[in-house]
Amino acid sequence: MIQKELFTAIETHYNSQLPFVAYRKPNNSFVKAILQKDHTVRTVNDFTESGFVFSPFDSKNDAILFPLEQSISINCDCVFSSEISNNTNLKSNSETSQNTYEQHLELVQKGIRAIRNGTFEKVVLSRVEGLPISEENPIQLFQSLLSVYPTAFVYLWYHPDIGLWLGATPETLLNIEGLRFKTMSLAGTKKHNDTSETAWGTKEINEQQIVTDYIVNNLQGVLNNINVTGPNTVKAGQLFHLQSKISGILKSGILKSVIETLHPTPAICGLPKAEAKNFILNNEKYNREFYTGFLGELNIKTSKSRNTNRRNVENNAYSSIKTTSEFFVNLRCMQIKNKHALIYVGGGITKDSDPQLEWEETVNKTQTMMRVLLN
Numbered sequence: 001m002i003q004k005e006l007f008t009a010i011e012t013h014y015n016s017q018l019p020f021v022a023y024r025k026p027n028n029s030f031v032k033a034i035l036q037k038d039h040t041v042r043t044v045n046d047f048t049e050s051g052f053v054f055s056p057f058d059s060k061n062d063a064i065l066f067p068l069e070q071s072i073s074i075n076c077d078c079v080f081s082s083e084i085s086n087n088t089n090l091k092s093n094s095e096t097s098q099n100t101y102e103q104h105l106e107l108v109q110k111g112i113r114a115i116r117n118g119t120f121e122k123v124v125l126s127r128v129e130g131l132p133i134s135e136e137n138p139i140q141l142f143q144s145l146l147s148v149y150p151t152a153f154v155y156l157w158y159h160p161d162i163g164l165w166l167g168a169t170p171e172t173l174l175n176i177e178g179l180r181f182k183t184m185s186l187a188g189t190k191k192h193n194d195t196s197e198t199a200w201g202t203k204e205i206n207e208q209q210i211v212t213d214y215i216v217n218n219l220q221g222v223l224n225n226i227n228v229t230g231p232n233t234v235k236a237g238q239l240f241h242l243q244s245k246i247s248g249i250l251k252s253g254i255l256k257s258v259i260e261t262l263h264p265t266p267a268i269c270g271l272p273k274a275e276a277k278n279f280i281l282n283n284e285k286y287n288r289e290f291y292t293g294f295l296g297e298l299n300i301k302t303s304k305s306r307n308t309n310r311r312n313v314e315n316n317a318y319s320s321i322k323t324t325s326e327f328f329v330n331l332r333c334m335q336i337k338n339k340h341a342l343i344y345v346g347g348g349i350t351k352d353s354d355p356q357l358e359w360e361e362t363v364n365k366t367q368t369m370m371r372v373l374l375n
């Protein structure tokens, strides 16, 4: 399939108000689309299904599934010119009211007080910023995201009964190929500054270490041969984060228990998990819905040839079927609703947080989506 046909197929599907997802993995040129053939809302039962998952932050609510057998799957090796200018000076807070600012400051102060009282060690607090948009052309926005963020997982997800979401996330929740398991610990944020080397403060180093320790400690039960590398500095849009890579071999192929162990991690919720989640649900004055949830391919079977150069290979003798799942955390995302872009942003709060700096961090994070909206 050629690039133009792929995007026309997506557009036709969208215009018919049928559910679909279109996405591209980090550092990959293949854009894939899964076009569900009917309007039915299907949910994940036990993660043994096969298809594309879109899960909310609060796992008490259903994760939506586009099953492969009820969908048409298409893909294309795509090329994008980065026609969007490299504008890093967008005024993301031009639409932000004083009220939003004060509310977020109060929320962060309340979080810091709870940490100092010993309720929890870290909590990730967030907000949503609404921006009126003149035109709703999600496919064009998706194409802009694809060209500007080649190292992110970029997606456009739509269900007429649920909503329309777009994002360019830097964070992997998990990658499972057979029994090989990979994840990452991503936290700590700095604005990209061309003139200076990124020096990390104690606050950022600690908040990222909390995430790494949590993941490693909790995966002991389900993984053998755990290996951790990093933390290293990684760039996501105009921001820098600290990232450690964690890998191992799964003791069993039961994905559901791995997801329950990992999600939500302290990168997007806090530590201890239950107390931080409780605080978020009771104190953030809006519903995160799918922001800080996860999305991606579930139990996709691929045939891997071990030696593609060999001729006369007996059927299947040198190829094996692998089952892979690859989920990303839904960050740097927005929902398009009633001619508004709702941009979701948050940051990790620890005992060392400065509320004003935490506000600025959320403003900087809005720019990932702003950049494609204001062009």
Ligand SMILES: C=C(O[C@@H]1C=C(C(=O)O)C=C[C@H]1O)C(=O)O
Binding pocket: 124, 126, 171, 186, 187, 188, 189, 241, 267, 268, 331, 332, 344, 345, 346, 347, 348, 349, 365
């Ligand atoms: C919560 C977000 O990002 C998360 C929080 C980070 C932080 O607190 O520094 C960094 C990366 C993500 O794990 C977001 O982008 O909205």
